[in-house]
Amino acid sequence: MSGVTAQFKAFQSEFEGKAPNYAKCTKLLNELKIALVEEGFLVPGASDGGETARAVLEYAVLLAVKQRETEAFERHMTQLAAYYADYRDVLAPSEKEAHMVSLHLLHVLTRDSEYPAPFHMLLETLPAAVLANPQVAAVVELEQLLNDGRYANVIEMTSQLAADASSYEAYFANKLRDAVKAEMAACVATAYADMPVARAKTLLVCESDAELAELAADFGWLIDAGVVHLRPGGTATTPTAAASAEAKVPSLRVISDMLGYARDLERIV
Numbered sequence: 001m002s003g004v005t006a007q008f009k010a011f012q013s014e015f016e017g018k019a020p021n022y023a024k025c026t027k028l029l030n031e032l033k034i035a036l037v038e039e040g041f042l043v044p045g046a047s048d049g050g051e052t053a054r055a056v057l058e059y060a061v062l063l064a065v066k067q068r069e070t071e072a073f074e075r076h077m078t079q080l081a082a083y084y085a086d087y088r089d090v091l092a093p094s095e096k097e098a099h100m101v102s103l104h105l106l107h108v109l110t111r112d113s114e115y116p117a118p119f120h121m122l123l124e125t126l127p128a129a130v131l132a133n134p135q136v137a138a139v140v141e142l143e144q145l146l147n148d149g150r151y152a153n154v155i156e157m158t159s160q161l162a163a164d165a166s167s168y169e170a171y172f173a174n175k176l177r178d179a180v181k182a183e184m185a186a187c188v189a190t191a192y193a194d195m196p197v198a199r200a201k202t203l204l205v206c207e208s209d210a211e212l213a214e215l216a217a218d219f220g221w222l223i224d225a226g227v228v229h230l231r232p233g234g235t236a237t238t239p240t241a242a243a244s245a246e247a248k249v250p251s252l253r254v255i256s257d258m259l260g261y262a263r264d265l266e267r268i269v
Contacts, residue, residue, distance in 0.1 A: 098133035
């Protein structure tokens, strides 16, 4: 066990340093996981070394976020979930659990093709104490805003989460914000042919002319004399960005369908 402890401390020292070398961290992490397997510790609920193995997986999740490796994030989070869900009464509580869960929930919001079911299934597995944590509660609130179609509020909240570019939440928050903005832009392009720049910035929650110009370039819009021409060719734009947003956040399509069902129900009643 002393050897594993020494390896873990070496990894922590590198990862938490002022200028971490993530390639070196990956190498140390792989060596550490091999050592854990050889010692029989990388087994959920193992009485001896189980907490160390859980801590290693928590750091593995954080390293995956820093390296923008989605598959590694999912793999390590799946392993880690067993410790949180099935061995809560066996191991001492982890101070990082709420943070890990909040990152997992954000990931589901930005990527899962079967949303919203996986998001709410995950919530069902969480104890009240974890759900009440501010980090987790913030993501639950974000999902509610998205589900309600309150995109401007979603943009505002994701911008707050991503305010610190070095934070782990920033990676997922930026992905969600970009996808929602692309969806909003596609809707605006369908509804309007032209509009003043000031109005476009308000509708699309753009903080600067440069941000609007970047969005316009993505969608093939033309900005001229203070006016945004959303259909410069005379037809509604169908940009790749909108398709990408649909793929990243399929919940937006679900929201649109639900609103349509609600309107039909009102007519029936």
